[in-house]
Amino acid sequence: MPGTSPPSNWRAEAQRFGRILLYRGNITHLDTDAVVNAANSSLLGGGGVDGAIHRAGGPEILAACRALRASHYGSGLATGEAVITTGGRLPARHVIHTVGPVWNGGHKHEPELLANCYRNSLHLAEQHSLSSVAFPGISTGIYGYPKAEAAEIATREVRQFLQEHEFPQEVVFVAFDDEGVELLARALG
Numbered sequence: 001m002p003g004t005s006p007p008s009n010w011r012a013e014a015q016r017f018g019r020i021l022l023y024r025g026n027i028t029h030l031d032t033d034a035v036v037n038a039a040n041s042s043l044l045g046g047g048g049v050d051g052a053i054h055r056a057g058g059p060e061i062l063a064a065c066r067a068l069r070a071s072h073y074g075s076g077l078a079t080g081e082a083v084i085t086t087g088g089r090l091p092a093r094h095v096i097h098t099v100g101p102v103w104n105g106g107h108k109h110e111p112e113l114l115a116n117c118y119r120n121s122l123h124l125a126e127q128h129s130l131s132s133v134a135f136p137g138i139s140t141g142i143y144g145y146p147k148a149e150a151a152e153i154a155t156r157e158v159r160q161f162l163q164e165h166e167f168p169q170e171v172v173f174v175a176f177d178d179e180g181v182e183l184l185a186r187a188l189g
C-alpha cells in the first residue's frame with residue numbers, strides 16, 4: 001500500500017535522548033512495535049491522529065475497536081485509560097488507544113489525566129513485552145491542551161517509567177511540526 005512503508009532511515013534522522021527518540025514525521029509510517037492513538041472515547045475513529053491511524057491501519061483496527069465496545073467498553077473508553085488492538089495495515093504491529101483530556105483551563109484534573117494516558121499506555125506496552133512504542137502529542141490538537149505543558153508531562157512520565165521498567169526498551173515522541181519538535185527537545189534537554 002503506497003505511503004505506509006516507513007522511511008528506512010527514520011531512526012537515523014531522529015534525535016536520541018538515551019532510550020527516548022524524537023522524530024518529526026508521520027506516526028503512521030513508523031515500524032515500532034506499537035503506535036499510540038490519541039483516540040476519542042468512542043474508539044471508532046475521528047479526526048487528527050485518530051483518523052489518520054484508522055485510515056492507514058484499515059478496517060482491522062475499527063473491527064477490533066468495535067469488539068472492545070461490544071465487550072468491556074460499551075460506554076466508551078474513559079479519559080486517561082488505554083487499550084491495545086492490532087495495528088492492521090500499519091507498519092506497527094499494535095495500536096494503543098488512549099483518550100486524552102480536553103483542556104478546560106487545567107481545573108478539571110487535566111494534568112493528572114494526561115499523565116495517566118502516558119502511564120497506562122506504557123503499562124500496556126510493558127505487559128505485552130513491546131520493545132518500542134511511538135507517541136503523538138496526546139490532547140494537543142483539537143482537545144486544546146497547551147503544547148509546552150503537554151510536552152513537560154509527556155517527557156516526565158516517559159522518563160520516570162523507563163527508569164523503573166525494562167519494557168518498552170525505546171519510546172519515540174513523534175511531532176508533525178517544528179514547534180512540536182522544539183518543545184519536546186526542550187523538555188528532554
